[in-house]
Amino acid sequence: MKISIIIPVYNAAKTIRRAIASIDTKHQYEIICINDGSTDDSKATLEQLQKEYKNVIIINQENKGAATSRNVGISSMTGDVFMFLDADDQFLPSRIDFMADYYQKDENVDIVIGQIARDSHDTWHPIYSHQAIQKLEKVNLAQCPEMMQSIGPGAKMFSAQFADLRFDEDVVFCEEHTFMIDAFKKARDIQLLPTMVYGYNVQEGSVTDQRADQFNAYISDAQKVRARVMEALLLRELRVYYSYRMDELIVSYLVQAFIEKQPTITQTLITSVTAYMEAMQQTDCSGEAMFRLVKVIEQGGKKWDKSLYQQWRETLLKVGIGRPNYYRFQVEVLPKRAKFKSRTKLKQFLKR
Numbered sequence: 001m002k003i004s005i006i007i008p009v010y011n012a013a014k015t016i017r018r019a020i021a022s023i024d025t026k027h028q029y030e031i032i033c034i035n036d037g038s039t040d041d042s043k044a045t046l047e048q049l050q051k052e053y054k055n056v057i058i059i060n061q062e063n064k065g066a067a068t069s070r071n072v073g074i075s076s077m078t079g080d081v082f083m084f085l086d087a088d089d090q091f092l093p094s095r096i097d098f099m100a101d102y103y104q105k106d107e108n109v110d111i112v113i114g115q116i117a118r119d120s121h122d123t124w125h126p127i128y129s130h131q132a133i134q135k136l137e138k139v140n141l142a143q144c145p146e147m148m149q150s151i152g153p154g155a156k157m158f159s160a161q162f163a164d165l166r167f168d169e170d171v172v173f174c175e176e177h178t179f180m181i182d183a184f185k186k187a188r189d190i191q192l193l194p195t196m197v198y199g200y201n202v203q204e205g206s207v208t209d210q211r212a213d214q215f216n217a218y219i220s221d222a223q224k225v226r227a228r229v230m231e232a233l234l235l236r237e238l239r240v241y242y243s244y245r246m247d248e249l250i251v252s253y254l255v256q257a258f259i260e261k262q263p264t265i266t267q268t269l270i271t272s273v274t275a276y277m278e279a280m281q282q283t284d285c286s287g288e289a290m291f292r293l294v295k296v297i298e299q300g301g302k303k304w305d306k307s308l309y310q311q312w313r314e315t316l317l318k319v320g321i322g323r324p325n326y327y328r329f330q331v332e333v334l335p336k337r338a339k340f341k342s343r344t345k346l347k348q349f350l351k352r
Contacts, residue, residue: 001100003029003157004079008069012087013041015201020049020056022090022199025097031056032073037063067167067175070153080160084153088201092117092124095197099157102191109138110187112157113150114197124196129249134194141184145241147192151180155198158183168228173221174250178228181242185232215258219272222251223279230283239284247280247289256296265301270308273297274315281319294321298333 005023009016020031033056035043043060050056059072070084081103085091099112115134117124126134132146141147150156153176165182168175184190226246233239255273277293294316306326313323324332 001027001081001104002079003027003096003100004073004077004082004160005029005031005085006070006073006077006082007031007033007085007087008036008066008073009033009038009042009046009087010036010063010066010069011038011040011042013038013045015088016042016045017049019085019087019090020053022092023085023096024091024094025100027097027100029055030077030079032076033058034069034072035060036065036069037061065169065172065175067169067171070167071169074163074166077160077163081157082160082163083157085198086154086200089154090199090201092197092199095195096157098195099193099197102193103157103159106138106189106191108189109191110159110161110189111183112191112193113147114155114193114195116150116152116155117196117199119199119201124199126196133192135192136194137192138189139192140187140190141238142235144190144192145238147184147190148181148238148242148245151245152176153180154200159187162186168225171221171224173218173254174225174246175221177225177246178232181229181232215254216268216272218254219251219276222246222254223276226279227283236284240286243280243284243286243289248286248292251276252289252292252296255293256300259296259300263300263302265297265304265308267308267311269297269301270312270315274312277315277319290319290321298329304329304334 003025007016007019012019016033020033023029023031031053033046035046035058046056046058050058057076059076061069061072074082081100083096095114099114103109103112113133115126115130117126119125130149133144133149139147162183165179165186167179168177229242229246230239233242258269273293277290280290297312309326309329313326316323323329
């Protein structure tokens with residue numbers, strides 16, 4: 001069996017060596033590195049690594065983003081299975097072959113999902129929200145909606161029959177969701193493993209560290225991706241679970257991260273968030289996700305005025321959520337301003 005490992009590389013000169021060095025397998029393999037218009041020493045570092053590792057293939061392109069880079073890698077692969085590795089992450093020792101063994105045991109298994117680990121004080125720890133899939137079991141998407149917790153491409157081994165699938169190139173936020181949902185739907189059996197196989201390392205410059213003016217583009221992308229996934233998921237319980245995953249664990253944290261940096265409530269913010277909430281209401285959605293968005297906006301934002309609150313209140317009434325009038329809001333809600341427990345980087349939810 002031949003394994004293709006696809007690594008998008010953008011300004012990763014400091015981490016790409018660690019990523020490539022972590023690839024250990026007894027199987028035939030190729031490492032496809034897509035240098036996505038890096039402006040640091042990534043290109044030179046990759047060329048040096050190619051001299052040291054005969055399996056490294058370098059593809060240079062203008063900067064087009066992670067989705068295009070992964071798609072170029074898929075188009076170039078020659079393996080029987082393929083995997084993705086981010087240039088700042090790493091495989092844990094011997095785990096590639098551990099996954100390959102389970103893939104080869106059953107011809108009906110099309111995807112193997114291992115656990116992603118987060119480094120804390122030099123020790124790897126599993127992702128808490130992934131507890132439902134930390135088990136040794138063969139499932140499909142209908143049987144196990146919880147696999148959507150692991151919505152990123154890391155820690156997975158895919159059959160080459162999925163080489164026709166593509167990441168969304170017209171968005172930069174949550175561009176992996178439709179690829180993953182299409183793969184989950186297409187798979188006959190999906191092998192879940194409780195074992196940590198993939199380590200991710202938090203780097204500066206994660207999504208929440210981007211400039212605040214990216215917010216409107218990100219939430220617009222989220223709305224576009226959400227619509228595509230909702231159309232693809234045929235079962236209501238899957239759509240509701242995806243709403244929880246997307247709306248509560250990604251979008252509400254995106255809004256929270258923005259408000260922590262720019263807490264003043266503005267017309268632009270209200271317009272963006274209410275448009276997203278109205279789109280939620282047009283499909284199956286999680287009520288808890290809707291209410292978390294409400295809490296983030298109301299108890300995180302500052303300097304409300306009467307006209308902005310009235311717009312906010314009218315939107316919530318349209319989606320079936322009653323709110324007090326402006327004066328009661330000032331007295332009953334604002335004094336209870338939340339101290340959100342988590343400053344968790346959004347990257348932790350996006351890459352899962």
